[in-house]
Amino acid sequence: MMSCTVIVGTQFGDEGKGKVVDYYGRDADIVVRYNGGANAGHTVVVGDERFAFRILPSGVLRQEKTVVIGNGVVIDPNLVLSEIEELRQRGVTPAKIYISDRTHVVMPYHKALDGIEEKFKGSLRAGTTKRGIGPCYSDKVARFGIRVCDLLDETVLQAKLDAFLPIKERVFTAYGEEVKLTKEKLKETCLEHGAKLAPYVTDTIKFLHEALLRKKRILLEGAQGTHLDIDYGIYPFGTSSNAVSGGACTGSGIPPTRIGRVIGVVKAYTSRVGEGPFPTEREGKIGEYLREKGGEYGTVTGRPRRCGWLDMVMVNYSLRVNGVSSIALTKLDVLSGLEEVKVGVAYEHHGDEVKDFPANMRVLSECQPKYETLEGWEEVSKQEWLRFVEQGYEALPQACRQFIEYIEGVAGVPVHLISVGPERALTLRRDE
Ligand code: IMP
Numbered sequence: 001m002m003s004c005t006v007i008v009g010t011q012f013g014d015e016g017k018g019k020v021v022d023y024y025g026r027d028a029d030i031v032v033r034y035n036g037g038a039n040a041g042h043t044v045v046v047g048d049e050r051f052a053f054r055i056l057p058s059g060v061l062r063q064e065k066t067v068v069i070g071n072g073v074v075i076d077p078n079l080v081l082s083e084i085e086e087l088r089q090r091g092v093t094p095a096k097i098y099i100s101d102r103t104h105v106v107m108p109y110h111k112a113l114d115g116i117e118e119k120f121k122g123s124l125r126a127g128t129t130k131r132g133i134g135p136c137y138s139d140k141v142a143r144f145g146i147r148v149c150d151l152l153d154e155t156v157l158q159a160k161l162d163a164f165l166p167i168k169e170r171v172f173t174a175y176g177e178e179v180k181l182t183k184e185k186l187k188e189t190c191l192e193h194g195a196k197l198a199p200y201v202t203d204t205i206k207f208l209h210e211a212l213l214r215k216k217r218i219l220l221e222g223a224q225g226t227h228l229d230i231d232y233g234i235y236p237f238g239t240s241s242n243a244v245s246g247g248a249c250t251g252s253g254i255p256p257t258r259i260g261r262v263i264g265v266v267k268a269y270t271s272r273v274g275e276g277p278f279p280t281e282r283e284g285k286i287g288e289y290l291r292e293k294g295g296e297y298g299t300v301t302g303r304p305r306r307c308g309w310l311d312m313v314m315v316n317y318s319l320r321v322n323g324v325s326s327i328a329l330t331k332l333d334v335l336s337g338l339e340e341v342k343v344g345v346a347y348e349h350h351g352d353e354v355k356d357f358p359a360n361m362r363v364l365s366e367c368q369p370k371y372e373t374l375e376g377w378e379e380v381s382k383q384e385w386l387r388f389v390e391q392g393y394e395a396l397p398q399a400c401r402q403f404i405e406y407i408e409g410v411a412g413v414p415v416h417l418i419s420v421g422p423e424r425a426l427t428l429r430r431d432e
Helices: 017-025 077-089 108-124 133-142 154-174 183-200 204-213 245-250 285-293 312-322 361-366 382-391 398-411
Strands: 004-009 030-033 042-046 049-053 066-069 096-100 218-221 259-267 269-272 306-311 326-330 340-349 352-354 368-375 415-419 427-429
Touching (some): 004 245, 004 312, 017 042, 017 326, 066 204, 077 183, 108 133, 154 183, 259 269, 269 285, 340 398, 368 398, 382 427
Parallel strands (some): 004 218, 030 066, 066 096
Antiparallel strands (some): 042 049, 269 306
């Protein structure tokens, strides 16, 4: 029986999943995105061309494939349409694109509410991307949501707008904001979006199940990372969807019995954009070094990311909840040129050793990381990395291999893919 592969982020998103999906996507017929929305941003570099997507799965650049936006995603119709249009303008013949008719729609009032809610949350704000993600998922769960299929059905759309808009206006009033939502205008825009999206909208659940019957190879791509997940992340500083591998099932309609492999993407250090506890964060020289060398600035918002050492307490928790069978280690090149490299292996909390990731945000913010210090390795040029990739794993500097093997030892999960730069060629695959 053909089984599906899931790719998940094990940290705070921005682990370099786009490139890993692109890499494993070569062997897949279908790439499915199952969570998140325009808060995500992945960059894929092909030759000299750089593509940045927020909604479209990275596999969209391969015309022989099909990409699916699953029911677990929330879409901003304007953005999807403009990403498709940009591909056309840049002369790319994209993959076949399908959008689930069950996908929820980010409405203009969701974006407005995102900013207002953040303001009122004060120190408990997550520092969102302001793309309306939280309010849209809130409406989905509270059953106020508008789905893609509603954009294609004027009767349902009208009924929903009639019922929901007055409630939304009251919410704005409660926040002290006088917002008049013009129903007619909104309806017109929704129907217009519906008409433009119609060629892409389908019953993706049916499509995916038929694809499974036809033995198609399916790759499921998670947006964000485990520590931003609504259930497993650092609450309330994460996002509003299930980024974990379990979300791949609920967000696509592919059952758990069809998932055969989960690849956990681990960046060789940690970064996060937005607020919340981050035990191994380094604000000084090292933090600055990682940010500059790793180009750690948000793809969506351009915000500088907070940076620090790899945290295996955090990663090990992710490996468990995702059932990771194989690690893709990314941005390893960023660590070269350092005299020593640290890895967080436990926390200390008021004299106690903590190895299990705490739920309580106060406890987590009081945790002090305990590090293992490993030998660093010299700066490696791009030419040298390319040579190492060609010659294979054993060609890597010894200290670099020790770092990788140390992670495998602490994780108890093998590292099968090593990425040492943004280009496709800078990827080293170890035997699986
Ligand atoms: P939201 O998803 O826009 O509501 O943002 C919630 C939190 O998740 C904020 O701290 C964001 O910075 C963070 N976040 C959301 N999406 C991503 C992502 O794709 N990469 C990294 N951080 C993200």
